[in-house]
Amino acid sequence: MPPLLEVRDLTTYFHTRNGVVRAVDGVSFTLNRGETLGIVGESGSGKSVTCYSMLGLIPMPPGRIEKGEAVFDGTTDLLNCPAKVLQSIRGKRISMIFQDPMTSLNPYLRVSTQLMEPLFLHEKGIAKKEALKRAIQALREVGITEPERRLHSYPHEFSGGMRQRVMIAMAMITHPELLIADEPSTALDVTVQAQILELIKERQRANDSAVILITHDLGVVAGMCDRINVMYAGRIVESGTADDIFKRAKHPYTVALKRSIPSLGTKGKPLYTIPGLPPDLSKPIPGDAFALRKGVRSGGKYDHTPPPMIQVSDTHWVRDSDCELPSLEEVLDEC
Amino acid sequence: MFRFIFNRILQSVAVIFVVVTITFFMVRLAPGDPFSSERRIPDYIQQRILEHYGLDRPAVEQYWRYLQGAAPKRFRPDKLFTDDPLLNAFGIDLGPSYTSARTVNQIIAETFPVSLELGAWALLIAVLFGVSAGMTASVFRNTALDYVPMSVAMAGICLPTFVMGPILALIFGVWLGWFNVSGWFVPADRVLPAVTLGLVYAAVIARITRGGMLEILSQDFIRTAQAKGVPYGKIIFKHTLRGGLLPVVTYMGPALAGVISGSFVVETIFQIPGLGRQFVQSAFNRDYFLVLGTVSIYAVLITLANLMVDIVQVILNPRLRFED
Numbered sequence: 001m002p003p004l005l006e007v008r009d010l011t012t013y014f015h016t017r018n019g020v021v022r023a024v025d026g027v028s029f030t031l032n033r034g035e036t037l038g039i040v041g042e043s044g045s046g047k048s049v050t051c052y053s054m055l056g057l058i059p060m061p062p063g064r065i066e067k068g069e070a071v072f073d074g075t076t077d078l079l080n081c082p083a084k085v086l087q088s089i090r091g092k093r094i095s096m097i098f099q100d101p102m103t104s105l106n107p108y109l110r111v112s113t114q115l116m117e118p119l120f121l122h123e124k125g126i127a128k129k130e131a132l133k134r135a136i137q138a139l140r141e142v143g144i145t146e147p148e149r150r151l152h153s154y155p156h157e158f159s160g161g162m163r164q165r166v167m168i169a170m171a172m173i174t175h176p177e178l179l180i181a182d183e184p185s186t187a188l189d190v191t192v193q194a195q196i197l198e199l200i201k202e203r204q205r206a207n208d209s210a211v212i213l214i215t216h217d218l219g220v221v222a223g224m225c226d227r228i229n230v231m232y233a234g235r236i237v238e239s240g241t242a243d244d245i246f247k248r249a250k251h252p253y254t255v256a257l258k259r260s261i262p263s264l265g266t267k268g269k270p271l272y273t274i275p276g277l278p279p280d281l282s283k284p285i286p287g288d289a290f291a292l293r294k295g296v297r298s299g300g301k302y303d304h305t306p307p308p309m310i311q312v313s314d315t316h317w318v319r320d321s322d323c324e325l326p327s328l329e330e331v332l333d334e335c
Numbered sequence: 336m337f338r339f340i341f342n343r344i345l346q347s348v349a350v351i352f353v354v355v356t357i358t359f360f361m362v363r364l365a366p367g368d369p370f371s372s373e374r375r376i377p378d379y380i381q382q383r384i385l386e387h388y389g390l391d392r393p394a395v396e397q398y399w400r401y402l403q404g405a406a407p408k409r410f411r412p413d414k415l416f417t418d419d420p421l422l423n424a425f426g427i428d429l430g431p432s433y434t435s436a437r438t439v440n441q442i443i444a445e446t447f448p449v450s451l452e453l454g455a456w457a458l459l460i461a462v463l464f465g466v467s468a469g470m471t472a473s474v475f476r477n478t479a480l481d482y483v484p485m486s487v488a489m490a491g492i493c494l495p496t497f498v499m500g501p502i503l504a505l506i507f508g509v510w511l512g513w514f515n516v517s518g519w520f521v522p523a524d525r526v527l528p529a530v531t532l533g534l535v536y537a538a539v540i541a542r543i544t545r546g547g548m549l550e551i552l553s554q555d556f557i558r559t560a561q562a563k564g565v566p567y568g569k570i571i572f573k574h575t576l577r578g579g580l581l582p583v584v585t586y587m588g589p590a591l592a593g594v595i596s597g598s599f600v601v602e603t604i605f606q607i608p609g610l611g612r613q614f615v616q617s618a619f620n621r622d623y624f625l626v627l628g629t630v631s632i633y634a635v636l637i638t639l640a641n642l643m644v645d646i647v648q649v650i651l652n653p654r655l656r657f658e659d
Contacts, residue, residue: 108577109574118564
């Protein structure tokens, strides 16, 4: 059986007035049925653009998918298929939930209208009554009490966490094989965050779906993901199982990310931070992007040639790097 | 909702009252009186005329008597659709006109429907052309279908009606001979004045529509709709149009006021027997009651339009709806 999704050499550039921004630069990964993949990285590392590219949600222009393929279910190349085909997959076999539930629901339409829309679009000829039943069922499944009464409310009558529940209900109503969650808990209260992640996990199990979880929070992926891709400056720098990443991380960037998780440090000790900023993606980066980061010492091995991916084990791949992280004292001096 | 409408009607009544009061004293502050432009007449005749119209009384007393006459006193639906002026059904008496043999009620009854019809056609043209041009421009943004209508709209905003009117009359009336150059007799006579009056607002509405649509199209929930597999046409008409047209609805209040006050120019160019001309002439003639009557009618119309705009907005935007 082919993997559910096979992405090869996905490259998305934005042609802006200030030059070509290389948002995603040769990303490859595979995702099996029912699996959970975490994509981790800081803002602008290309994790969202990777997923938007696959669903054709990149604004074009200025965005352009330069090359690559994303084969879904062994048959359809999402990047190079007719718009009609992609449209019939979006919302039916691949669903997506977004970061900000306050703005991701249409404020002018009732929740019921928005919930039933995927059904009317993708299950042609479904009766209104049946759709209503499914919508109520979907709301109940995401833990919204009195779904019959709340179904016809408008989004502004729900709280942020409740709206994200509605988003999840809307995404799962067609029983998709793949759910892409773009920072689903970032905009929510901490107490609600855990509930929403738990709900995604629970819905995933019930539907037997695969999940791609985009986040900048390593803590979130730790508990949820089978495999993790760490992205930096539009490229994958390390890829492996949760254990590979958390116990045997090789790439200095992954190591730095891990050291900056607050809960892992000792109480009273200053928190490790990665100094500097990610590089400006509108200029070509011929070598190791992480070497360009302020405070990072590099041996100069990959100044002009791209670092290759090295296989560490069956499941664990890492991009070669001769960079060294600054110590905590150096970081503190910097601040 | 009903409480909201009731409150807004109360507010409107207050606004109209204030407008009438201010106008009443303002026209009297202007130098001259209704008869100062006429041939000199002996003082005792002048005195008799002023007495006849009550103009020799203190201004406050005149004001009080005017309010008594103008206030609606009854409602007689059986009088609504008779040859009598509509105002009579409510017992409204707006007084005599000093410069014409008719009462203000009669003048309004004769000329207001003409202005209302002209304004309605103009607004219809403005909304139809404006919204469709704006939507086209927003859907095909940054292409020829965006630049051309928007440039035409910009030109339309810059051209005043007193330039546009004669140009249209020249082209379509004189050269092509499709329409009469002036007059208000056959249905085709409505075309040129309505287009002249409506074009400026069509241009503004086109720009507002484009802006509103683009604003909504850049929202997160449009991306959600795309991710759900909603076809592009449905995204435009189902997900975007409502929010995109809200600024247009807001603009309809001022647009109506503009169409009404702008109708004077168009009515003059095309020789249309409308209220706009009466309004301006009455001000020149110091025809106090006719000024007051036309101002009141305009005030009622504009507050009514704004009330309707508010109601439509509440209908379109669920976030404005009140919790019961």
